Amino acid sequence: MSKRLLFMNTGTGWGGVEKWHYKTASALQKREYDIFILGIKDEMFYNKCKDAGLKVDSIDHIGDVTFVNPFRLYWLVRYLKKNMIDAIFLCQSSHFKYGSLAAKLAGVETIVYRRALAKPIKNKFYNRWLLKYCVTDFMSISKVTRDKNLKNIPTDYLSKEKLKLIYKGVKKDKFIDPEITSDLREEFNIKDDELIIGNVGRLCRQKAQQYLIEALPQVLKEFEKFKVLLVGSGKKGEVFKDRVKELGLEDKVIFTGFREDIPSILKQLDFMVHTAIYEGGAPWVILEAMMAGVPIVTTEATTISEFVIDGENGYLAENKNSTDIAEKILKMIKHPEREKLGQQGAEIAKKKFSFQKMIDEIEEKILNN
Structure with missing residues (x-):
């Protein structure tokens, strides 16, 4: 039996x-x-x-x-x-x-x-x-x-x-070669020469997307051709939208709302930015992004450094520090072999996660x- x-x-x-x-x-x-x-x-x-x-x-x-x-x-x-x-x-x-x-x-x-x-x-x-x-x-x-x-x-x-x-x-077949259910550039009118930067997660205190939003003015001083997708919904949604307006970032930040097609979205990102102030264990979205071959900029929230290795499959920024997050975003933008970081993350994920x-x-x- x-x-x-x-x-x-x-x-x-x-x-x-x-x-x-x-x-x-x-x-x-x-x-x-x-x-x-x-x-x-x-x-x-x-x-x-x-x-x-x-x-x-x-x-x-x-x-x-x-x-x-x-x-x-x-x-x-x-x-x-x-x-x-x-x-x-x-x-x-x-x-x-x-x-x-x-x-x-x-x-x-x-x-x-x-x-x-x-x-x-x-x-x-x-x-x-x-x-x-x-x-x-x-x-x-x-x-x-x-x-x-x-x-x-x-x-x-x-x-x-x-x-x-x-x-x-994470299921390999779901993230390595997913069906592209929606062309993000077409859906959100993103130009071919603009980078697509994504943040996936509930819009809440824990995920702390305000630190990403507040990093963007510093990024814009050196680089302008990008769009940021905030993928998710939550209690802090209106607060974050107000902050985007205050900083004049309406043209740069897109709130997609809750989405079911995360594998499709991840596969189309140039890189992901994760700004959580703490994590309980191994965040699904970090493991999913790694499996999808997406380079990652993330805060050093609790357990993250066990999964994202600085300089190998992404960059680690100081927790709650928008200035450092901006610096790591710029470092990722300027990386001559950014895709290689994502590939290395995928190899780690396939082997361990x-x-x-x-x-x-x-x-x-x-x-x-």
Whole structure:
């Protein structure tokens, strides 16, 4: 009988954790694992998993203290036993506490805590106890994330054998040679001699596109033939548009809104600029741009330097520093072999950050270990 795997997620949006659970569960089902999903009924994650043919059951929201609720704990223990779950994947802190305790009580063989947030786990007695006695595999998506997570946890509570470094993976065929669904130059009236610079991400505090906007006047002093596409939507959209107007950049910055055709867009960029002030782990857009062969200018936000190597597949700028961002943009513009930086990024991505490699390593390091 194939192993029975449970992915539990009560997110109400469609962020990185939801995407990872959905893509990973779908891929493992294709490898003939028996997949179970617990999610909040009629939320996007729940519906997408259901539409993909995964076994989906509903669960109520999981909070920080759900793990001490005996009725909720009893319900999950019964669910795990009834469905004879062999392995459970948990990502959020609240799910780790609730899910790992219930899984231990239910006798689940493999209990995986995949942590993508680059912040220390609180050194609470219950966290230490759960890591030592319940979790069988602590899965990290980058070295920086792992080191930050365990900064405050004594080493005797999480043995080295439990530590599994498995990078996020991007599907090669989706980004290396995608279908071009819209000609950006034609769609946005961009001239043939103008560079297309892109920023892809939610328009929000974290992604901090204001630092890119505020870098552009300095860039314009030395180079004028470019357009910047801000690809995405979000709460800061109107604020960023107002800032563009204040700086007189309406002719240079194009707000595309939310787009589904990211692979097509990436393939048409001359380079990408990423100005986030922090990142939880390995940003999808950085890995996707690398796989697409796009050179990258990015701030040194938390984990980024583990993926973008300065001078090899892009340039690193100081965090929250528009002047330094402008200097790195100009350096990229003037680079005589800019395409070579993108090609080198693609080679790194194919070797280390492919989706198939990620699934292979989950099987090798965790499910078949």
